[in-house]
Amino acid sequence: xxxxxxxxxxxxxxxxxxxxxxxxxxxxxxxxxxxxxxxxxxxxxxxxxxxxxxxxxxxxxxxxxxxxxxxxxxxxxxxxxxxxxxxxxxxxxxxxxxxxxxxxxxxxxxxxxxxxxxxxxxxxxxxxxxxxxxxxxxxxxxxxxxxxxxxxxxxxxxxxxxxxxxxxxxxxxxxxxxxxxxxxxxxxxxxxxxxxxxxxxxxxxxxxxx
Amino acid sequence: xxxxxxxxxxxxxxxxxxxxxxxxxxxxxxxxxxxxxxxxxxxxxxxxxxxxxxxxxxxxxxxxxxxxxxxxxxxxxxxxxxxxxxxxxxxxxxxxxxxxxxxxxxxxxxxxxxxxxxxxxxxxxxxxxxxxxxxxxxxxxxxxxxxxxxxxxxxxxxxxxxxxxxxxxxxxxxxxxxxxxxxxxxxxxx
Numbered sequence: 201x202x203x204x205x206x207x208x209x210x211x212x213x214x215x216x217x218x219x220x221x222x223x224x225x226x227x228x229x230x231x232x233x234x235x236x237x238x239x240x241x242x243x244x245x246x247x248x249x250x251x252x253x254x255x256x257x258x259x260x261x262x263x264x265x266x267x268x269x270x271x272x273x274x275x276x277x278x279x280x281x282x283x284x285x286x287x288x289x290x291x292x293x294x295x296x297x298x299x300x301x302x303x304x305x306x307x308x309x310x311x312x313x314x315x316x317x318x319x320x321x322x323x324x325x326x327x328x329x330x331x332x333x334x335x336x337x338x339x340x341x342x343x344x345x346x347x348x349x350x351x352x353x354x355x356x357x358x359x360x361x362x363x364x365x366x367x368x369x370x371x372x373x374x375x376x377x378x379x380x381x382x383x384x385x386x387x388x389x390x391x392x393x394x395x396x397x398x399x400x401x402x403x404x405x406x407x408x409x410x
Numbered sequence: 411x412x413x414x415x416x417x418x419x420x421x422x423x424x425x426x427x428x429x430x431x432x433x434x435x436x437x438x439x440x441x442x443x444x445x446x447x448x449x450x451x452x453x454x455x456x457x458x459x460x461x462x463x464x465x466x467x468x469x470x471x472x473x474x475x476x477x478x479x480x481x482x483x484x485x486x487x488x489x490x491x492x493x494x495x496x497x498x499x500x501x502x503x504x505x506x507x508x509x510x511x512x513x514x515x516x517x518x519x520x521x522x523x524x525x526x527x528x529x530x531x532x533x534x535x536x537x538x539x540x541x542x543x544x545x546x547x548x549x550x551x552x553x554x555x556x557x558x559x560x561x562x563x564x565x566x567x568x569x570x571x572x573x574x575x576x577x578x579x580x581x582x583x584x585x586x587x588x589x590x591x592x593x594x595x596x597x598x599x600x
Contacts, residue, residue, distance in 0.1 A: 265533050265599040282596070283596050283599075
């Protein structure tokens with residue numbers, strides 16, 4: 201099958217902290233600010249949450265037009281849109297380095313990473329897929345979501361296709377993440393290395409989407 | 411057993427970002443609820459020590475609900491763009507001759523298309539109707555750079571003025587037009 205012509209529009213990097221990690225909110229914000237102050241034109245917002253609050257309640261939110269960062273005591277998420285003039289891989293590598301430096305400074309251990317990317321397709325996904333799937337046979341469905349999973353080494357690689365012709369939605373999402381049972385630190389792998397590995401897998405998927 | 415990085419992201423991939431107004435509302439809501447709960451804990455009939463947060467299961471459960479709501483709300487925050495959507499509401503109510511010069515009313519299909527586009531944009535546009543039947547989305551920066559999209563049912567006409575490329579004008583067609591427009595807004599602020 202001929203693969204679609206795609207480019208990446210948006211990327212989310214997720215870093216999962218080791219359970220019961222001693223996260224000091226202000227410390228992590230300071231470290232992140234030192235690394236990312238030139239990336240954001242805005243200031244990070246520390247949420248006034250007591251220490252007793254559940255771990256998954258956000259402690260910090262930092263938003264700009266094309267970038268967004270949030271963390272709680274379980275994970276840190278960084279999302280960025282990719283302007284056409286930039287190379288996604290270079291941006292990802294740069295951001296990964298900065299974020300992991302900040303996390304390392306706080307002596308937080310990363311046990312797992314995830315990389316979610318949203319792709320635009322210049323071709324009609326429906327046209328490409330209709331040789332195999334006829335969406336209009338599914339009770340006149342207006343939208344089709346098709347997904348499948350591949351396991352590559354110790355990483356899950358999910359592929360999602362979403363097609364809605366009436367709403368002009370025509371996109372692909374890749375979700376690449378390390379297996380929770382293969383804790384990175386126990387494998388001797390750093391969060392930075394694991395995220396770079398996810399980026400390599402993404403690069404491979406970009407070449408061979410289907 | 412299979413895992414995803416973030417189920418919320420997968421279900422709603424376009425909703426990763428937060429809107430300032432939503433965030434403010436959410437935080438206000440959470441903090442009001444939180445302070446209310448804490449106040450109740452401290453000034454309840456049973457005294458301070460037995461009701462301090464974390465030591466009273468019932469109170470803690472209540473607090474946890476508040477936190478959970480905050481978490482869920484924050485994670486499902488979408489870019490509502492209240493002004494842009496309100497303008498689209500107003501435009502949808504315009505009738506024939508709304509400009510006293512014979513302009514047509516706007517179709518439901520066009521309004522829906524614009525709503526769909528608005529929900530995916532990284533920044534809120536200034537929205538206005540045009541007499542030629544399109545709905546215009548505009549962005550302008552302090553340095554004078556400007557981009558406008560005239561959205562029709564079947565196409566999007568683009569006009570831009572940038573410091574590097576000067577004036578440009580072209581038309582987007584087809585299923586990828588919305589995506590291309592979305593990318594152009596990213597590039598405008600990139």
